[in-house]
Amino acid sequence: MGLVIYNTLTRKKEPFVPSHPPKVGLYTCGPTVYNFAHLGNLRSYIFEDVLKRVLLWNKFKVKQVMNITDVGHLTSDADTGIDKMLLGAQREKKTVWQVAEFYTKAFQDDLKRLNILPPTTWCKATEHIKEQIALIQKLEKKGYTYFRGGNVYFDTSKLRDYGKLALLERQTETQARVEKDPNKKNQHDFVLWFTTSKFQEQEMKWPSPWGPAGYPGWHLECSAMAIKYLGEQFDIHCGGIDHIPVHHTNEIAQSEAATGKKPWVKYWLHNEFLVLAEGKRMGKSAGNILTLAELEQQGIHPLDYRYFCLGTHYRVPLMFSPAALEGAHHSRKKLREKVLELKKEKEGKKDSAVAKKYLHQFTEQINDDLNTPQALATMWEILKDEELGGKEKYVLLRQFDEILGLGLQKIREEKIPPEITKLAEERLNARRRKDWKKADELRQKIQRQGYTVGDTKEGPKESYEIKRA
Secondary structure: OOOEEEEOOOOEEEEOOOOEOOEEEEEEOOOEOOOOOEHHHHHHHHHHHHHHHHHHHOOOEEEEEEEEEOOOOEOOOOOOOOEHHHHHHHHHOOOHHHHHHHHHHHHHHHHHHOOOOOOOEEEEHHHOHHHHHHHHHHHHHOOOEEEEOOEEEEOHHHOOOOOOOOOHHHOOHHHHHOOOOOOOOOOOOEEEEEOOOOOOOOOOOEEEOOEEEEEEOHHHHHHHHHHHHHOOOEEEEEEEHHHHHHHHHHHHHHHHHHHOOOOOEEEEEEEOOEEOOOOOEOOOOOOOOOEHHHHHHOOOOHHHHHHHHHOOOOOOOEEOOHHHHHHHHHHHHHHHHHHHHHHOOOOOOOOOHHHHHHHHHHHHHHHEOOOHHHHHHHHHHHHHOOOOOHHHHHHHHHHHHHHHOOOHHHOOOOOOOHHHHHHHHHHHHHHHOOOHHHHHHHHHHHHHOOEEEEEEEEOOEEEEEEEEO
C-alpha cells in the first residue's frame, strides 16, 4: 500500500499525495530556546523524525524546515505574560541572546543523541524580522489588521473559516486558553506585532512602521519562514496537539489571508502528549519535567527513550513511568546483543521469499500512519523466525532501522578498559555503603576519562552500566 497519514484538518486518514512529487515540503515546529527540551517535547521530534524517514523510505525527496523560536513566545499560548526568552534571561542572569545560543546548541545536541536526522534548513525567528514585517504589511493592505494600544492585531472576523483546524465552533477548551485583552475586537484576534505597550523589559526589539521599536508575535514567525523556504503552499506541517487550538490555527489564518491560497498546508500532523502516572502532561509550567541528560544520569541511554516512544503510536498519549522506561532499556539492550550475534553469522540468503514477506509487512505497517508499535513487533518476529538465517535477519534489521533510527548499523563490540570497570565497582560499593559523596566523585572521575556510568537493576540486585560518553 502507499503511504496513508492522519490529517488533523480533515480528522481522517488520507493517502499522501504531494503537490510536486517526488518533492515534499515539510515544516516542523521547533523549540522556544529558553530552557532545556524535556522528554515530552522530544517525543514530538522523534515522531517527526519517523515521519521524515518514512517519506524517504517511500522515495520522496524531503525538504524539511525547522524554526528556532528565540523571540516573541509569551508565557501563554495567546498574547499575555512576558517573552519566555526574557524569563530565561532573568532566571540565569544572562542576556536573552546568550540564553538563546546556549539552549539552541543544547537542543541540537539532544537531537543528535536521539539519532534524529537534521532538518534541511534551520531558521531563527530573530534572523527573519524583515520577512515578518513584510507579511504584516501584506495583511494590512488586504484589510486583515487593526492597530490598538500600540499593537498590530489580526482581525479573525474577516475570515469565515477561522478555526477550521481546531473546530473552534465545537471546542470550548480554546475559549479558556485565550485570555481577555481589552484592545481586541474579537476574542480570538491575536497580536502580529508588539510595541512597549505590553511590558518594558523586552531586550529584543526592532524598528518597524508601527511606532516605537517592538517585536513579533509568536505565530508570525512560522508563517513567514515557512513561506520563505517552502513557498506559499506546501505539503506537511507538524507539531504537538497543544499547537492545534491557538498556534497552528493562527498560522493558517494569517498565511491564507496573506497569500489568498487555500489550503496553505495540505496535511497537518500532530502527536499526543507524554503523560505522567497521575494523568498530567509533562510540562515546564507544571514543574514536572525530565530532561535527556537526567535520564542518562540514571543509566538510560537516549536511544532507550527513542525505543520507548516507538512502542506507542504517535497519536496515542504515551504513559511515562520509570518501570516502562526500564523495560525499553532492557529491550534495546537485548536487541543490541542480538545484532552483535547476527553480525557474525553467514547463514542464509540476502533476499529469500520469507525475508521479502517481512519487508513488505514492515512497509505496510509504517505506511499505515507510521504504525511503529506494529513495526517493532515485526522486528522481534523475524528474530524468532527459524525460517530465516542469521544473515537475512541482520539485513532486515538494518533496513528496518532506516525507519526506527536505533543506530543498529553502528553497533560494535566494545571492551571497557579494566581501570574504568574498577572505578565503577568502587562507585557501586560506595553507593551500597550510602557514601554518596564518594560515589559522586568516582562518577565524575569516570566521566573525565570519556565514559558514563549509570545505575541499573539486574534482578533484585543493584548494578551499573558503563558507556562511552
